[in-house]
Amino acid sequence: MADVPENAPEQCPGTQSELAGKQSACQGCPNQDICASGLPAAPDPAIEEIQERMSSVKHKILVLSGKGGVGKSTFTAHLARGLARNEETQVAVLDIDICGPSIPRVMGLEGEQVHQSGSGWSPVYVEDNLSVMSVGFLLSSPDDAVIWRGPKKNGLIKQFLRDVDWGDTDYLIVDTPPGTSDEHLSIVQYLSCTNVDGAVLVTTPQEISLMDVRKEITFCKKVNLPILGVVENMSGFVCPKCKNESQIFPPTTGGAEKMADDLKIPFLGKLPLDPRIGKCCDEGKSFFEEVPDSPATHAYLSIINKLKSACQKDNQGGENNMDCS
Amino acid sequence: MADVPENAPEQCPGTQSELAGKQSACQGCPNQDICASGLPAAPDPAIEEIQERMSSVKHKILVLSGKGGVGKSTFTAHLARGLARNEETQVAVLDIDICGPSIPRVMGLEGEQVHQSGSGWSPVYVEDNLSVMSVGFLLSSPDDAVIWRGPKKNGLIKQFLRDVDWGDTDYLIVDTPPGTSDEHLSIVQYLSCTNVDGAVLVTTPQEISLMDVRKEITFCKKVNLPILGVVENMSGFVCPKCKNESQIFPPTTGGAEKMADDLKIPFLGKLPLDPRIGKCCDEGKSFFEEVPDSPATHAYLSIINKLKSACQKDNQGGENNMDCS
Numbered sequence: 001m002a003d004v005p006e007n008a009p010e011q012c013p014g015t016q017s018e019l020a021g022k023q024s025a026c027q028g029c030p031n032q033d034i035c036a037s038g039l040p041a042a043p044d045p046a047i048e049e050i051q052e053r054m055s056s057v058k059h060k061i062l063v064l065s066g067k068g069g070v071g072k073s074t075f076t077a078h079l080a081r082g083l084a085r086n087e088e089t090q091v092a093v094l095d096i097d098i099c100g101p102s103i104p105r106v107m108g109l110e111g112e113q114v115h116q117s118g119s120g121w122s123p124v125y126v127e128d129n130l131s132v133m134s135v136g137f138l139l140s141s142p143d144d145a146v147i148w149r150g151p152k153k154n155g156l157i158k159q160f161l162r163d164v165d166w167g168d169t170d171y172l173i174v175d176t177p178p179g180t181s182d183e184h185l186s187i188v189q190y191l192s193c194t195n196v197d198g199a200v201l202v203t204t205p206q207e208i209s210l211m212d213v214r215k216e217i218t219f220c221k222k223v224n225l226p227i228l229g230v231v232e233n234m235s236g237f238v239c240p241k242c243k244n245e246s247q248i249f250p251p252t253t254g255g256a257e258k259m260a261d262d263l264k265i266p267f268l269g270k271l272p273l274d275p276r277i278g279k280c281c282d283e284g285k286s287f288f289e290e291v292p293d294s295p296a297t298h299a300y301l302s303i304i305n306k307l308k309s310a311c312q313k314d315n316q317g318g319e320n321n322m323d324c325s
Numbered sequence: 326m327a328d329v330p331e332n333a334p335e336q337c338p339g340t341q342s343e344l345a346g347k348q349s350a351c352q353g354c355p356n357q358d359i360c361a362s363g364l365p366a367a368p369d370p371a372i373e374e375i376q377e378r379m380s381s382v383k384h385k386i387l388v389l390s391g392k393g394g395v396g397k398s399t400f401t402a403h404l405a406r407g408l409a410r411n412e413e414t415q416v417a418v419l420d421i422d423i424c425g426p427s428i429p430r431v432m433g434l435e436g437e438q439v440h441q442s443g444s445g446w447s448p449v450y451v452e453d454n455l456s457v458m459s460v461g462f463l464l465s466s467p468d469d470a471v472i473w474r475g476p477k478k479n480g481l482i483k484q485f486l487r488d489v490d491w492g493d494t495d496y497l498i499v500d501t502p503p504g505t506s507d508e509h510l511s512i513v514q515y516l517s518c519t520n521v522d523g524a525v526l527v528t529t530p531q532e533i534s535l536m537d538v539r540k541e542i543t544f545c546k547k548v549n550l551p552i553l554g555v556v557e558n559m560s561g562f563v564c565p566k567c568k569n570e571s572q573i574f575p576p577t578t579g580g581a582e583k584m585a586d587d588l589k590i591p592f593l594g595k596l597p598l599d600p601r602i603g604k605c606c607d608e609g610k611s612f613f614e615e616v617p618d619s620p621a622t623h624a625y626l627s628i629i630n631k632l633k634s635a636c637q638k639d640n641q642g643g644e645n646n647m648d649c650s
Contacts, residue, residue: 008476009355030334030353066425068393068503069529099504100391100537145540147505147547150475151333178393178503179424180472204394207607212425215470222472242567250600252607275575282532282577 047193050161053120054194057092057169059311061228062187062199064220066212068178070204071233071271073102074281076175079200080107081286082304083171084130090169092123094160095134096187097177098153099146104136108284112137120165133164150182157186171311178212180219188223197311198226200268204234205251210259217263228310229266231303232256234273248273266310269303272296372518375486378445379519382417382494384636386553387512387524389545391537393503395529396558396596398427399606401500404525405432406611407629408496409455415494417448419485420459421512422502423478424471429461433609437462445490458489475507482511496636503537505544513548522636523551525593529559530576535584542588553635554591556628557581559598573598591635594628597621 011025020026021036029035054060063076076093084091095103104110104124112124114137123131135146135156148156166172177183188196199220203213213230220227232255237248253259260267274296280287288297336350345351346361354360379385388401401418409416420428429435429449437449439462448456460471460481473481491497502508513521524545528538538555545552557580561570578584585592599621605612613622 028355030355067427068425069395069534070393073533099506100393100540102392102533102536105533105536142536143539143543145505145543145547147510147544149507149510153506155336180470181424181478182474182507185472185474206603208398208427208430208603209394211427211430211467214468215425218468218470219472222470237562237571237573239564239567239569240571241569242564244564244566246562246565246600248562248573248598248600248603250604250607252604273573275571275573278531278533278573279575279577282575 046158046162047190050158050190051193053162053164053166054172054191057166057172057194059171060174060191060194060196061171061307061311062174062176062196062225063202064176064184064199064216065178065202065209066180066214066216067203067209070202070209072178072202073097073106073175074277075200075202075231075233075271076173077103077106077281078287078300079304079307080130080171080173081126081288082300083173083308084127085288087129089129089171090167091130092166092169092172093130093132093134093175094164094172095132095136095175096157096160096183097175098135098148098156098183100177101134101136102281103132103134103175105142105284106281107132110136110142110284114138117165120163121159122165131166131169133160153182154186157183158190161187161190180215184219185223188225196225198228200228200307201230202233203230203256204249205232205247205255206249207251207253209249210253210256213256213259214263217265227265228307229268230256230260231268232270235270237273266306268306269299271299271303371483371487372515375483375515376518378487378489378491379497379516382491382497382519384496385499385516385519385521386496386632386636387499387501387521387550388527389501389509389524389541390503390527390534391505391539391541392528392534393425395527395534397503397527398422398431398500399602400525400527400556400558400596401498402428402431402606403612403625404629404632405455405496405498406451406613407625408498408633409452410613412454414454414496415492416455417491417494417497418455418457418459418500419489419497420457420461420500421482421485421508422500423460423473423481423508425502426459426461427606428457428459428500430467430609431606432457435461435467435609439463442490445488446484447490456491456494458485478507479511482508483515486512486515505540509544510548513550521550523553525553525632526555527558528555528581529574530557530572530580531574532576532578534574535578535581538581538584539588542590552590553632554593555581555585556593557595560595562598591631593631594624596624596628 009025013019026032065072080091080093095101115122123133125131203209236245238245257267334350338344346357351357390397405416405418420426440447448458450456528534562573563570582592
């Protein structure tokens with residue numbers, strides 16, 4: 001299914017199929033001539049431009065989840081802030097959740113605008129070593145809805161990768177929308193030649209969320225995207241009054257740790273449900289600075305360290321196994 | 326943006342634009358001839374077939390949210406189960422979350438398959454008066470990922486509306502994915518001639534979720550979809566040990582009630598965060614039967630009654646104001 005072009009008709013047999021260009025569904029498709037010719041389609045020239053642009057970015061991590069609302073953006077923001085605690089480390093965040101961009105709010109950048117310079121779009125800076133790009137910076141009001149079908153969303157993702165002047169960057173963290181559709185296929189396709197370190201999968205403990213993470217794992221395998229590990233978020237709530245711990249989203253089937261174990265993928269850790277995290281996100285503040293000694297802070301820092309090591313290891317191993325074609 | 330066809334190139338000026346068919350981006354687009362001719366495009370014949378099929382369905386309610394994970398599927402399932410407590414009422418659920426279908430699990434139907442009959446696809450029945458259709462019933466394994474770009478998702482939604490034999494139905498509840506993209510545009514477009522009662526917007530109390538609901542309200546206004554009201558989910562957690570109530574997702578900007586008040590849309594009620602709801606959803610059981618006396622059950626039933634009245638009122642008022650063209 002990955003070889004169905006964006007502008008293909010519903011019944012497209014796929015560009016790699018023997019029937020490509022020859023089926024009745026191909027009539028009227030703008031790609032019919034290319035497919036029927038039997039020659040391989042020329043790769044999108046943007047992929048090469050993106051490769052060039054990304055050559056100054058050392059590590060690329062995608063943050064994925066199957067289900068929405070499990071804390072992808074919160075995790076992305078904290079991963080970035082955690083990495084940027086070292087002033088020597090240049091960190092950048094790219095938010096490709098086009099229809100629901102939360103990153104500007106979570107990182108305290110609401111109302112900021114993107115500037116254009118000779119070398120491309122400039123990201124917005126939270127700190128000297130932490131920059132952010134999101135469709136949220138392109139809207140005239142935060143209530144504006146981006147009501148776009150797939151191809152327009154893909155076009156913007158391409159622009160973000162090709163036209164943003166990221167500069168010398170150690171880590172680029174990409175926040176994605178829920179699911180396995182246009183945005184996910186596009187980011188993987190556009191980054192295919194740039195040596196992506198891999199994906200972090202975020203989930204909550206209940207089965208309904210794990211079910212969607214398994215779909216995401218299937219997706220990663222299908223597109224040859226390495227999995228850096230699974231994070232279990234909202235993993236238990238400690239009552240501020242009596243300190244009793246409750247499972248708000250009960251792990252009826254054993255939670256993420258058991259799933260990771262069963263599927264033989266790394267389990268990175270559990271993050272407790274702390275209402276102060278949500279409050280910091282609403283207010284665009286850093287949870288690490290506001291509540292430096294909480295169990296959630298320690299859990300975050302441990303996960304971030306594991307990810308750092310995974311990225312280092314990945315680098316020593318040389319190329320990853322993504323298909324660059 | 327709503328007049329950009331699914332198979333149009335990225336830079337499509339829109340079929341209603343004066344530049345339609347004349348821009349350089351139009352070269353190679355399968356619709357170029359139609360646009361350049363200046364004649365209005367013939368409407369999709371499926372819309373008439375859907376109108377015919379939907380003539381036996383009295384009320385149609387869409388369940389929307391901006392953000393994911395706020396409880397759309399949980400709300401959809403409980404709304405359907407609540408309405409179906411009256412054995413005289415025929416209720417149907419359509420799940421158009423193609424990449425993350427939760428409804429089969431939440432309604433205890435995992436592993437079920439769709440059957441084909443002379444009158445179309447048969448939905449799967451939970452009770453005699455409660456039927457369900459979801460892409461989940463078409464997958465060979467629950468871990469299978471549907472990795473589809475927009476046009477294929479739109480094709481399946483069309484099939485669900487046109488080819489499923491819903492029979493005489495009082496309420497059709499449509500569960501949607503998060504956001505404002507392909508699935509949302511398609512369902513509204515395909516149902517445009519069928520007198521939709523309106524949308525219920527589900528949110529959690531924190532600003533980051535309300536932000537996305539405001540986008541969804543903008544979407545509803547742009548496509549002339551009436552808003553039946555807003556539901557605030559996960560609205561406070563009562564510690565099972567000490568009965569102290571905590572705000573897990575703190576309403577830092579006043580919560581959904583204040584937002585509904587500010588925007589002059591009906592506020593339907595608050596649903597407390599009760600881990601037993603999540604557990605019932607994981608196990609596919611009815612929360613109403615498992616915990617009939619809980620505050621959450623009472624809150625649900627009150628919201629369902631308000632929605633019933635809104636639908637009755639809507640019927641007395643005759644046509645809604647959706648554009649049927």
